[in-house]
Amino acid sequence: MRPIARLEGVIVHLITSAGPLISLIAGILILLIPRLLNYIVAIYLIVIGCLGLFGGHVR
Structure with a gap:
């Protein structure tokens, strides 16, 4: 079971370092493109909303 735990740790590290x-x-x-702000904010809100609803139980 050690390799699976190690792999999960790597995936979590990649996900947490992808945010910044x-x-x-x-x-x-x-x-560069101020009109893009609407789309970026909308996508962010949708992703955060989905994470809040499912709470990491998506598999």
Whole structure:
């Protein structure tokens, strides 16, 4: 069972380190294309809403 736990740890680390990278890219895109702000905020709210509803029980 050790390899599965190690793999899950790597996946969790990749997901947690992806947040700042996505934020940086979104910020740069908003500076370059201000109209993109509506779409970025909408996608963010949809993702956060889905995570709140399902709470990590999606498999």
